[in-house]
Amino acid sequence: MRKYGSTSREQLTDAVFTIAGTKGLDAASIREVAAAAEVSIGAVQHHFTSKDELYAFAFEQLTARVRARMGDIDPDAPLADRLTTALSQLLPLDAEREHEARVMVSFAARAATSDTLAEIQRRTLSGIRRELEEQLAAADLPNPSTRAALLLAAVDGLALDAVSAGIYSPDDLTAALSLQVRSLVTRN
Amino acid sequence: MRKYGSTSREQLTDAVFTIAGTKGLDAASIREVAAAAEVSIGAVQHHFTSKDELYAFAFEQLTARVRARMGDIDPDAPLADRLTTALSQLLPLDAEREHEARVMVSFAARAATSDTLAEIQRRTLSGIRRELEEQLAAADLPNPSTRAALLLAAVDGLALDAVSAGIYSPDDLTAALSLQVRSLVTRN
Numbered sequence: 001m002r003k004y005g006s007t008s009r010e011q012l013t014d015a016v017f018t019i020a021g022t023k024g025l026d027a028a029s030i031r032e033v034a035a036a037a038e039v040s041i042g043a044v045q046h047h048f049t050s051k052d053e054l055y056a057f058a059f060e061q062l063t064a065r066v067r068a069r070m071g072d073i074d075p076d077a078p079l080a081d082r083l084t085t086a087l088s089q090l091l092p093l094d095a096e097r098e099h100e101a102r103v104m105v106s107f108a109a110r111a112a113t114s115d116t117l118a119e120i121q122r123r124t125l126s127g128i129r130r131e132l133e134e135q136l137a138a139a140d141l142p143n144p145s146t147r148a149a150l151l152l153a154a155v156d157g158l159a160l161d162a163v164s165a166g167i168y169s170p171d172d173l174t175a176a177l178s179l180q181v182r183s184l185v186t187r188n
Numbered sequence: 189m190r191k192y193g194s195t196s197r198e199q200l201t202d203a204v205f206t207i208a209g210t211k212g213l214d215a216a217s218i219r220e221v222a223a224a225a226e227v228s229i230g231a232v233q234h235h236f237t238s239k240d241e242l243y244a245f246a247f248e249q250l251t252a253r254v255r256a257r258m259g260d261i262d263p264d265a266p267l268a269d270r271l272t273t274a275l276s277q278l279l280p281l282d283a284e285r286e287h288e289a290r291v292m293v294s295f296a297a298r299a300a301t302s303d304t305l306a307e308i309q310r311r312t313l314s315g316i317r318r319e320l321e322e323q324l325a326a327a328d329l330p331n332p333s334t335r336a337a338l339l340l341a342a343v344d345g346l347a348l349d350a351v352s353a354g355i356y357s358p359d360d361l362t363a364a365l366s367l368q369v370r371s372l373v374t375r376n
Contacts, residue, residue: 022301023301024214024297024298024300024301025297026212026214102300102301105296105297105300106297106300106301108293108297108348108352109212109213109293109294109296109297109298109352110212110297111352111353112212112290112293112294112351112352113210113211113212113290113294118352118353118354121352121353122353122354122355124353125349125352125353125355126353126355129355143363143367146360146363146364146367147367149346149349149356149360149364150342150346150364150367150368150371152345152349153341153342153343153344153345153346153348153349153364154338154341154342154345154368155341155345156341156344156345156348156349157340157341157342157343157344157345157346157348158337158338158341158345160296160341160344160345160348161313161337161340161341161344163300164296164297164299164300164305164306164309164313165299165306165309165310165312165313165314166306166310167310167313167314167317168337172334172337175331175334176334176337176338176341179331179334179335179338180338180342183338183371183372183374184371186371186374
């Protein structure tokens with residue numbers, strides 16, 4: 001017998017992430033999500049009236065999880081350490097975060113052609129960038145807004161290049177983040 | 189009557205790019221590509237035995253076009269100018285390159301779950317990175333390989349963030365690229 005009443009929205013988003021990280025987001029149809037979560041199609045439809053609604057909820061969950069990790073930083077650490085610790089949350093440095101990066105990339109790509117997902121992405125990236133900018137401005141660095149955009153872009157690009165081309169080891173990524181932060185907390 | 193003999197592979201890849209840039213790569217089925225190119229499904233199948241083969245050919249065409257533009261640089265210009273000119277080819281600075289960036293992102297996301305596309309992506313990114321590294325090494329900069337990875341990641345990440353979240357104007361992107369190059373051609 002299929003589960004129904006016990007199905008939570010979080011169980012279904014976990015199924016979306018599993019499929020998106022292995023086969024890509026386009027493989028995460030209502031039917032496939034139901035199968036992966038071992039529930040009926042009706043149970044999915046009980047929580048989400050459309051695939052777009054399911055994707056939007058899943059993307060919100062994912063970005064909230066990443067931002068919570070990024071915010072959990074010692075405020076008394078030196079600036080470069082704070083930035084490095086926060087930004088390393090976006091890099092595929094272990095198996096779990098590599099899967100997460102694959103899921104992130106598939107949602108970001110879908111956001112390029114979906115207004116709903118683009119709005120979530122806009123809110124997420126603007127929020128991260130603003131937090132980075134505040135820390136850079138507090139250290140009196142020039143052009144804190146451009147520096148913040150570059151810190152964010154570098155980790156987003158490293159993650160994209162790592163999961164799409166497999167050209168970087170965790171050590172490569174750590175060394176790259178360290179040099180990026182060092183370059184941008186310097187006045188130039 | 190539908191065209192057949194006159195259909196070229198390039199016509200079909202143009203149709204793939206049009207669909208991928210507006211609706212995403214998953215919308216580029218053989219049926220949709222045939223419709224967009226105004227040819228029969230049989231005409232598409234005459235050139236490509238599968239969707240994977242069509243996507244691989246299209247991705248090769250796209251990366252070859254971008255790399256040709258990146259290679260067309262005055263070798264006597266100063267290092268920072270050469271790097272900026274080459275890397276700006278990867279940024280969505282006008283309507284045409286914004287469309288191209290959307291297509292690139294959708295192929296890169298698909299490469300995260302497709303070995304064939306990942307191999308093309310690996311060859312492309314490794315090639316670009318090696319060329320950047322050679323220029324940085326010729327200028328005696330330390331860690332030229334990490335610097336090259338960061339230059340590439342920054343433009344890939346800026347393009348991803350721009351097309352997925354719409355948070356950057358062409359002026360923002362140009363200012364960011366300029367600061368990234370300036371930061372990384374400095375010894376630090």
